[in-house]
Amino acid sequence: MKDMPTAAAIMPPEPRDYHGVNWAGFRTLYLREIRRFWKVGTQTLAAPVVTALLYMMVFVVAAQGARTPVHGVAFATFVAPGLIMMQILNNAFSNSSSSLLQAKMNGLTGDFLTPPLTPIEQVAAFALGAATRGVVVGAVTWLAILPFAHLPIAHLWAVLYFGVGAAMILGMLGVMAGLWAEKFDHMSAVTNFIIMPMTFLSGTFYLVERLPEPFRSASHYNPFFYLIDGFRYGFIGHAEGSLGAGVGMTAGLVVAFFFTCLWMFETGYKLKT
Template sequence: MTDLASTRPPGLPQPRRYDGVNWVGVKTLYLREVRRFWKVGAQTVAAPVVTTLLYMLVFVVALQGARPPLHGTPFAEFVAPGLIMMAVLNNAFANASSSLIQAKIMGTSTDFLTPPLSPLELTIGFALGAATRGVVVGLVTAVCVMPFARLGVANLAAVVWFSLTASLLMGMLGVFAGLWAEKFDQLAAVQNFLIMPMTFLSGTFYLVDSLPEPFATISHFNPIFYMIDGFRYGFIGQAEGNIWIGVAMSALLTLAMAYACWLVFRSGWRLKS
C-alpha cells in the first residue's frame, strides 16, 4: 500500500510523526492550563487563600481557648492541614472542570482536539495542569496559615504523597465534571452538592471517631477522609485511620480515574457530539 505522506508534493510540509508520547504536545497543553489560571491569579490563587484564612480566623482565633486539644494536638495545628488540603482539592477540581466547560461553551475544544494528542496525552496534560494549581494554592495557603498554627513536618513523604495524589485525583474528577456539565449551573451543583460536603464531612474540623454511629463508620468510606487524615499525619504524626489504607486507596483511585479519563477522551464523550 502506498504511504499517503510519500505522495505529497515536495513543496508542502509533511505531517509530523511522533514515536511514543508526543511530549511537545503534552508540555504545550500543560503550559496552557497553567497560564490559564495564572493569568487570573487574584481569583484562582489569592481568593482561596483568603477563604482559608477566614476559616482559621473563625475556628481558631475567635474560638481560641474554647476548643480543647484533639489527640493532644492544639486545635490550630489540627485544623490547619485539613484546611490546606481542602484548598488543594477544591482548586484542582475547579481548574480542569472550568477549563473543559469553557472550551465546550466557547467552542474552543478544537484547540486540544485538533493537535496530534492521544487520549493518554490529553489526560496527562489536564491532570498535571489541575494538580499544579492545587499544589500552588496549597503551598501559598500553608505559608499564610503559619502565623496562626505552628506546623512542623513529621513525615515529609506523607505530605508529598497525599498532596500529589489528591490533586491529581480531583483534577481528573474535574475532567469528568467539565465534560458532563452543559452549563455552569450544573458544574456548580457538582461542586456544591458533592465535592464541598465530602470535604467538610471528612474530619477537617473534628475527629471522625467522635461522631455517633453510623456516621463515624460511614465517614471511613469517604476517600477524602483518608486524604485529609494522611496529609495531617504528615504534619502532626498522628492519624485517625490506617495510613496504609489511605496510601493504597489514593493510589488505586488515582489510577482508576486516569483510566476512566483515558476512556472518555478516547470516545470523545460530550466533546465530539
C-alpha cells in the first residue's frame, strides 16, 4: 500500500500560465504561415514573378517606342510599381485566405484554436504571415523587373509605408474572407469579382485622370488606387491623387480590418460552429 502513488502524484500538470504575450505560440503560428508558402515556392514565388514579366512583355516590351512618357518617366518605369503592388496585394490575400479556408475544410482549426493563443496573437500571426509573403513576392518581382525598367527610389518611406501597409490590409482581408468562406467557390468569387477588378481598375497600367467620367471620379473611391498611387510615388516622385488621403486611408484600413478580424476570432465566427 505504501508504494501506491498519492493523489497529488497522479494529478495532471497545471496548464502553463502565460503572462502578457505568448511569444512562443505567436512565433510558432507565424512561422507555420511562412513555411506554408515557402514549401511550395514554385507556386507562391516563381509563378507571380512570371506573371509580372508577362505583363511587362505585353504592355511595355511589345509596345516599345509606341508609348509616350508618363509624368516625365518612361512608360516601363510608370507601370513597374503597379505590377509590383499587384503581386503584393494578390499574394498577401491568398496566403491568409487559403490557410484559414483549408484549415476549416480539413477540420484543422483546432491547430490554432486549442493552443493558449489570444485572438490578438492569432490575428497578428496570420496577418503578418500573409504580409511577409506579399512583401517577399513584391521584392522578388522588383528584382525580376529591373532588367526591363529603371526604378529609381525617390521616396523610400512611401515605398515601405504603402508596400507594407498594402500587404497588411490584404492579409487581414484574406483572414476575413477565409473565415467567411465555406468552400473554394466562395473564395473564387471574392478574388474574381472584388480583388481582381479593384486591382485592374486602380491605375495599374494607365493614368486615372485620362478616364472619362464617371469612371475617373469612381476610381478615387477605390482604396487600391491610393495604395498603388502612393507606392508609385515612392519610385517616380509623382502622385495622381492626394498623398495625405492615401496615408490616412492606409492607416485607417489597417486599424479597421484589425479590429474586424479580432472580433471574428473572439466570437469564433464560423470557427466554432
